Amino acid sequence: EAGVAQSPRYKIIEKRQSVAFWCNPISGHATLYWYQQILGQGPKLLIQFQNNGVVDDSQLPKDRFSAERLKGVDSTLKIQPAKLEDSAVYLCASSLDGGSLAKNIQYFGAGTRLSVL
Amino acid sequence: EDQVTQSPEALRLQEGESSSLNCSYTVSGLRGLFWYRQDPGKGPEFLFTLYSAGEEKEKERLKATLTKKESFLHITAPKPEDSATYLCAVERWTSGSRLTFGEGTQLTVNP
Numbered sequence: 369e370a371g372v373a374q375s376p377r378y379k380i381i382e383k384r385q386s387v388a389f390w391c392n393p394i395s396g397h398a399t400l401y402w403y404q405q406i407l408g409q410g411p412k413l414l415i416q417f418q419n420n421g422v423v424d425d426s427q428l429p430k431d432r433f434s435a436e437r438l439k440g441v442d443s444t445l446k447i448q449p450a451k452l453e454d455s456a457v458y459l460c461a462s463s464l465d466g467g468s469l470a471k472n473i474q475y476f477g478a479g480t481r482l483s484v485l
Numbered sequence: 486e487d488q489v490t491q492s493p494e495a496l497r498l499q500e501g502e503s504s505s506l507n508c509s510y511t512v513s514g515l516r517g518l519f520w521y522r523q524d525p526g527k528g529p530e531f532l533f534t535l536y537s538a539g540e541e542k543e544k545e546r547l548k549a550t551l552t553k554k555e556s557f558l559h560i561t562a563p564k565p566e567d568s569a570t571y572l573c574a575v576e577r578w579t580s581g582s583r584l585t586f587g588e589g590t591q592l593t594v595n596p
Contacts (some may be wrong), residue, residue, distance in 0.1 A: 372528070399582060410489075410572055410586025411529065424581050459528050466582030469516070469536075474584065476521075476528030 370394065372477035374460050380483045386448040389480045393441070393462030399423075400437055401466075401474060402445050403459040411459055417443065418466060447482075455484045487512045487580075491573055491587035498563055498594050506558040506590045508573030518556050519584060520549050521572040529572055532558075563594045 373392040381387050393400050399418050403411035414433065416424040419440040428435070432451070437443040447454055457479040464471035488511040498504055510518065517536050521529035533542045535551035542549050546567065548559040558571055570591045574584040 401582075408588065410574070410588050411584075412586070413583045416581060416583060424583055461528070463582065472517070472576070472582045473519075473531055473534060474582070475531060478526070478528050 372460055372462055372475055374458075374477035374480055376480055377478065378481050378483075380485065381450055382485050383452055384449040386446065387450055387482060388444055388446045389458050389460075389482075391443045391445070391460030391477060393443075393460070394475055397462035397464055397475075398440070399463045399466035399472075400443050401461040401463075402435055402443070403461065403476075405457045405459055405479070407456070414445070414458075416466065423466070450482075450484045452484050455482055457481050487575055487577060487585040489573055489575055489585055489587035491571075491590050493590060494588070495591045496593070498560075498592070500564055500594055500596050501562045503559070503561045503563070505560070506571055506592070508556040508558070508587055509554060510556070510573075510575050512575045512577050512585070514578040516576040516578045518551055519574045519576065520556070520558055521574065523570045523572055523589070532571075560592070563592075565594045565596050568592055568594045 402414045405411040414428045415435045417437040435445045459479045461474040461476045463474045490509045492507045520532040523529045533549040538553045570589040572589045574586040
């Protein structure tokens with residue numbers, strides 16, 4: 369079974385530029401998550417989708433970050449404009465059904481490492 | 486606010502030297518506690534989920550236990566391939582399936 373796919377693996381941009389990350393979850397997984405992981409820290413949830421609806425975006429900096437999950441499958445996370453403090457690894461994860469106790473295990477992709485100069 | 490504290494921050498063991506990693510948590514209404522392993526340049530890899538105090542789960546050289554305030558990840562006779570960062574995360578009943586992670590324990594096992 370294929371895992372969570374993310375691209376690109378690495379991205380270097382200058383501050384104030386825009387950047388977009390793409391994620392394709394495991395087939396059949398209804399719930400999709402975007403996390404930010406700063407070096408030396410644990411991942412922090414940015415946004416959670418259930419199919420194509422947003423469940424939790426309380427920790428998403430909405431003035432510069434946006435995300436969408438059209439058609440309830442793959443998803444895009446965008447940063448516009450980027451700041452130096454956005455340098456981090458952006459991880460995508462998916463689960464069968466985040467609302468179900470037996471199906472809420474999250475499987476992670478390899479992430480996109482973003483460097484903002 | 487949910488809090489997860491892992492200790493130690495880093496641990497260096499000799500091959501075969503057993504030890505434990507600690508995860509202390511403060512959460513209102515624990516739904517589940519998760520252990521993940523993360524290798525450099527990769528995403529976290531799921532190891533265990535624990536749902537209630539007293540529960541234990543094992544996988545190869547790893548054993549996870551849960552109390553009402555903390556969880557332990559016991560590593561028995563570790564091998565160099567067990568070297569990784571081990572992350573603990575909690576999920577609360579009222580936060581959907583959002584995971585709140587600790588900062589991890591970086592384990593190095595020397596041959």
